[in-house]
Amino acid sequence: MKVWRNFVDLGAGLWTTLRQIGRISTVSYPEEPLNLPPRWRGRPTLTRDPDGDERCVACQLCSAVCPTRCIELQAGERADTRRYPLTFRINFSRCIYCGLCEEACPTLAIQLLDEFAFSKEHHADFIYEKDALLIDGTGKHPHYNFYRHSGVALGDKDKGQGINEKAPVNVRSNLP
Amino acid sequence: MKHVFFLDGQETPFIPGQNVLEAAIAAGQDRQIPYFCFHPALGSLGACRQCAVKMYPHDSKHPPRITMACLLPASDDLQLVTLEADVHTEHREIIELLMTNHPLDCPVCDEGGQCHLQDMTVQTGHSVRHYSGPKRTYRNQDLGPLVYQEMNRCITCYRCVRFYQDAALGEDFGVFGSRNRVSFGRLEDGPLESPFSGNLVEVCPTGVFTDKVFRHDYVRVWDLQQGPSVCPHCAVGCNTTPGARLGTLRRIRNRQNPEINGHFLCDRGRYAFPYVTAHSRPLQPRLKGETSRQEAVLRQLASRLEEGRSGFLGSPREDLQSNLGLFALADCLHAPFAAVTSSWAEALAQQCLALPQAPSLQEVAAADRIVVIGDLDSIAPMAGFAVRQALGRGARLTVLASSRTGLARKGDYRPLRPSALPDVVSRLADDPCLQGGRLPVLLATAETLGPAGLFALRKTLEKLPANARAGAFVNRPNLFGAAYFAADGHTERLQQALRQREIHHLLCLGADPLGEDWGAGTWRTLSPGLDGLALLDMVDSQTARAAEALLPVAAFPERAGLFVNYEGRIQAFAPVYRREAQVLHSAVHGSAFPEAAGGMKHPLGPPPPLFWLGRLAELLQVHEAWQQRLDFYLHFLCPTAPDPESPGVLLPDTLRARFAIAALPTTPTVESGQWELDIFRWYGGETLADTAEDLQSLAPLRGLRVHPDVQAEWATLQGPCGQLHLPVIPCEDMVQGVIAIDQEGFAELGLYPGDPVEVTWEQGS
Numbered sequence: 001m002k003v004w005r006n007f008v009d010l011g012a013g014l015w016t017t018l019r020q021i022g023r024i025s026t027v028s029y030p031e032e033p034l035n036l037p038p039r040w041r042g043r044p045t046l047t048r049d050p051d052g053d054e055r056c057v058a059c060q061l062c063s064a065v066c067p068t069r070c071i072e073l074q075a076g077e078r079a080d081t082r083r084y085p086l087t088f089r090i091n092f093s094r095c096i097y098c099g100l101c102e103e104a105c106p107t108l109a110i111q112l113l114d115e116f117a118f119s120k121e122h123h124a125d126f127i128y129e130k131d132a133l134l135i136d137g138t139g140k141h142p143h144y145n146f147y148r149h150s151g152v153a154l155g156d157k158d159k160g161q162g163i164n165e166k167a168p169v170n171v172r173s174n175l176p
Numbered sequence: 177m178k179h180v181f182f183l184d185g186q187e188t189p190f191i192p193g194q195n196v197l198e199a200a201i202a203a204g205q206d207r208q209i210p211y212f213c214f215h216p217a218l219g220s221l222g223a224c225r226q227c228a229v230k231m232y233p234h235d236s237k238h239p240p241r242i243t244m245a246c247l248l249p250a251s252d253d254l255q256l257v258t259l260e261a262d263v264h265t266e267h268r269e270i271i272e273l274l275m276t277n278h279p280l281d282c283p284v285c286d287e288g289g290q291c292h293l294q295d296m297t298v299q300t301g302h303s304v305r306h307y308s309g310p311k312r313t314y315r316n317q318d319l320g321p322l323v324y325q326e327m328n329r330c331i332t333c334y335r336c337v338r339f340y341q342d343a344a345l346g347e348d349f350g351v352f353g354s355r356n357r358v359s360f361g362r363l364e365d366g367p368l369e370s371p372f373s374g375n376l377v378e379v380c381p382t383g384v385f386t387d388k389v390f391r392h393d394y395v396r397v398w399d400l401q402q403g404p405s406v407c408p409h410c411a412v413g414c415n416t417t418p419g420a421r422l423g424t425l426r427r428i429r430n431r432q433n434p435e436i437n438g439h440f441l442c443d444r445g446r447y448a449f450p451y452v453t454a455h456s457r458p459l460q461p462r463l464k465g466e467t468s469r470q471e472a473v474l475r476q477l478a479s480r481l482e483e484g485r486s487g488f489l490g491s492p493r494e495d496l497q498s499n500l501g502l503f504a505l506a507d508c509l510h511a512p513f514a515a516v517t518s519s520w521a522e523a524l525a526q527q528c529l530a531l532p533q534a535p536s537l538q539e540v541a542a543a544d545r546i547v548v549i550g551d552l553d554s555i556a557p558m559a560g561f562a563v564r565q566a567l568g569r570g571a572r573l574t575v576l577a578s579s580r581t582g583l584a585r586k587g588d589y590r591p592l593r594p595s596a597l598p599d600v601v602s603r604l605a606d607d608p609c610l611q612g613g614r615l616p617v618l619l620a621t622a623e624t625l626g627p628a629g630l631f632a633l634r635k636t637l638e639k640l641p642a643n644a645r646a647g648a649f650v651n652r653p654n655l656f657g658a659a660y661f662a663a664d665g666h667t668e669r670l671q672q673a674l675r676q677r678e679i680h681h682l683l684c685l686g687a688d689p690l691g692e693d694w695g696a697g698t699w700r701t702l703s704p705g706l707d708g709l710a711l712l713d714m715v716d717s718q719t720a721r722a723a724e725a726l727l728p729v730a731a732f733p734e735r736a737g738l739f740v741n742y743e744g745r746i747q748a749f750a751p752v753y754r755r756e757a758q759v760l761h762s763a764v765h766g767s768a769f770p771e772a773a774g775g776m777k778h779p780l781g782p783p784p785p786l787f788w789l790g791r792l793a794e795l796l797q798v799h800e801a802w803q804q805r806l807d808f809y810l811h812f813l814c815p816t817a818p819d820p821e822s823p824g825v826l827l828p829d830t831l832r833a834r835f836a837i838a839a840l841p842t843t844p845t846v847e848s849g850q851w852e853l854d855i856f857r858w859y860g861g862e863t864l865a866d867t868a869e870d871l872q873s874l875a876p877l878r879g880l881r882v883h884p885d886v887q888a889e890w891a892t893l894q895g896p897c898g899q900l901h902l903p904v905i906p907c908e909d910m911v912q913g914v915i916a917i918d919q920e921g922f923a924e925l926g927l928y929p930g931d932p933v934e935v936t937w938e939q940g941s
Binding site: 061063064074083106149150151160166167171 | 279280281282283284288308309310311312313314315316326328329352353354355357358359391392393394395396398399422
């Protein structure tokens with residue numbers, strides 16, 4: 001009885017293999033484009049918010065979480081007090097595409113998009129500076145703008161004009 | 177007897193009088209008790225309701241109850257629990273209430289990573305807020321160039337106002353509004369007036385007050401290189417923690433040393449650091465004004481020294497080893513050496529050293545009768561802070577000064593001309609202001625009091641009870657260390673040698689004899705006899721511009737060294753970072769990574785002065801003797817080298833005793849009707865601090881301060897070394913007949929505080 005059971009199992013396995021006959025799953029990349037899943041973790045990029053401004057606020061969480069310490073940035077300050085990355089540098093010869101930076105990014109700036117195969121002649125060429133990382137688009141999150149949610153005032157957004165905010169308090173008033 | 181209570185079954189030691197939270201923090205067991213409004217230096221308030229613990233009574237009649245740890249006095253065998261579900265629920269719910277209106281700002285908040293609120297929220301496990309309604313917002317205030325306000329983040333712990341009003345006795349900051357609309361700030365926009373405003377940044381448990389200077393060149397705290405250092409901006413020697421990244425210094429935080437600076441630091445100590453990154457800072461060796469290779473400069477300097485006609489000038493601005501290194505080199509070459517730039521300053525140093533053991537700031541804060549002579553806040557703000565703490569504990573304060581200073585407003589003010597100070601000080605022992613006290617303390621700004629006044633202070637101290645203490649302050653970090661080996665007429669001898677053409681070359685270390693150091697007027701008249709001048713310094717100065725050879729030196733956070741503070745406490749500081757890594761900062765400085773070789777002329781940054789002196793000794797082939805002498809002097813002054821993390825070691829009294837024989841210095845005679853000079857300083861004014869732009873934007877106008885009964889717009893002062901044309905700034909607080917000018921003015925005139933001066937008043941310019 002036990003022997004027969006083994007034959008059935010063997011046959012089931014063989015059937016799985018035989019079922020694939022006739023199906024073609026080889027893609028002749030790079031002639032044919034790949035159909036990558038949306039959660040594919042390719043090369044990290046810096047995206048822009050729906051208004052076209054860069055999303056990164058140089059909070060340095062990505063560089064803190066990066067297990068290979070391949071992200072390095074220096075914060076700068078614009079005239080309107082908005083923080084932005086003065087330099088933003090990823091060393092792709094160290095990047096392991098783990099996506100922790102994307103998970104950590106509170107402003108959805110850093111996103112791992114679908115570029116995955118790129119080769120260079122020199123290691124130094126793998127050090128991508130900010131102008132090479134920043135793309136002209138919102139990436140996977142078309143509507144999110146961090147500054148609409150945060151409490152700080154910025155440019156034309158005054159205190160109390162953010163999402164889910166009350167008008168500024170009048171601290172001079174003693175009325176109930 | 178050891179007192180303990182039990183926190184979650186763990187024995188927690190306490191000192192009677194402490195509360196439970198204080199003892200738990202001191203014992204390092206505060207991980208279980210979150211808190212906000214409690215601050216070790218500001219005490220308990222019980223406002224935030226966060227530090228709940230469950231207390232089990234000793235008897236079985238009463239049920240256990242939840243109470244606030246910061247309001248519960250610690251008592252023996254108290255049984256406290258925090259790990260039970262109801263205590264944890266209380267912690268979590270209170271955090272959630274405090275976080276109701278807290279904005280989602282952490283990515284753009286400078287407090288992130290060092291935020292007490294963040295820590296406590298994570299610690300209690302609160303992660304999802306149930307409240308989904310709109311959040312309260314506030315408009316921010318502009319609080320000047322040092323502190324940045326973002327009022328939305330406030331959790332109303334009142335720490336800021338308790339610090340600013342109760343501890344620092346500031347008047348221009350307070351709490352406004354009512355109920356849940358409470359706001360903390362000034363009545364209207366404007367810079368904070370207190371010299372301690374920067375502490376708001378450290379006191380605030382969240383990001384309402386953040387460091388505005390750090391903000392311009394921000395980096396998260398986890399990326400900072402930090403280490404133990406000592407503040408180089410005055411004689412108090414507060415312990416600091418500089419933070420640097422990529423070879424540039426970004427910020428200074430307080431490092432607690434219970435005997436000097438507890439939890440706070442003055443604004444000069446906190447915001448004067450940009451001298452390290454100033455554009456004017458010399459970074460490469462210069463020969464006759466041109467950038468040059470270091471070997472060329474060293475060889476040129478060595479050939480100068482070989483002639484045997486050089487003088488050596490140290491500085492109280494430089495650390496102990498560097499001064500001793502220079503002294504040892506002078507000794508090897510049998511050349512004259514002086515540590516200060518004028519005989520007046522030397523007499524001052526001598527009298528400072530002769531004063532018996534000065535009080536630590538902790539002792540000042542515990543004093544109950546305090547006499548302050550001169551404007552203490554502008555010389556050593558943290559000493560002024562200790563006086564404020566004593567005032568908060570009920571001390572009686574008497575201020576002797578020629579103008580109504582910040583401290584004078586807090587106590588009895590006795591307006592006095594500087595020349596009258598020695599007389600008044602010598603009679604202080606019988607003065608009612610010191611009577612009936614348990615611990616009388618006299619604090620003086622050395623320059624205002626002058627050598628004669630310091631002598632009188634020492635004599636007064638002998639008449640006071642044995643526990644009375646006196647301290648004298650200057651705004652140099654190392655007067656004691658520099659002056660120790662050169663306080664017997666050395667400056668006079670050096671100047672005499674120059675006058676008689678015995679020497680025609682001068683090697684200076686961190687001194688500015690042609691600029692704003694004391695006695696600069698005399699040096700300027702002597703400078704035609706100088707064939708060449710070499711300087712080792714870290715800031716740009718008039719002397720640096722005039723120097724034939726300039727060797728840049730590492731800034732204090734970039735090297736190790738020793739400072740001897742006003743009490744004679746030898747404190748060590750450690751190198752915190754190296755300047756070399758700055759080259760990684762490519763996009764900022766316009767070039768990519770440095771070329772493998774020869775890309776940068778001096779990628780290592782300037783070395784410490786001892787390196788230069790050692791190389792010179794080597795070139796002069798005296799390095800063995802030099803090293804021996806240096807080791808000998810160092811061992812003599814400081815047999816056990818202190819550790820940067822330790823509170824420092826005090827100079828033995830026997831070493832100071834040799835200065836006690838110093839004779840009474842001569843006093844200038846001022847006749848009635850003559851104008852008299854006093855020094856005007858402000859809390860941010862100091863040679864290194866002068867290059868810190870943000871701090872200096874608060875500097876008062878330069879001019880001549882005089883009582884408004886003088887009707888003039890300009891004045892010309894005539895001194896032995898030159899004249900000075902200054903705008904007149906009428907100042908209500910000045911004593912009549914006294915003119916206050918800054919140190920640069922004194923240097924120009926060749927005069928000292930308390931000297932009479934000839935004035936010509938002018939209308940219009």
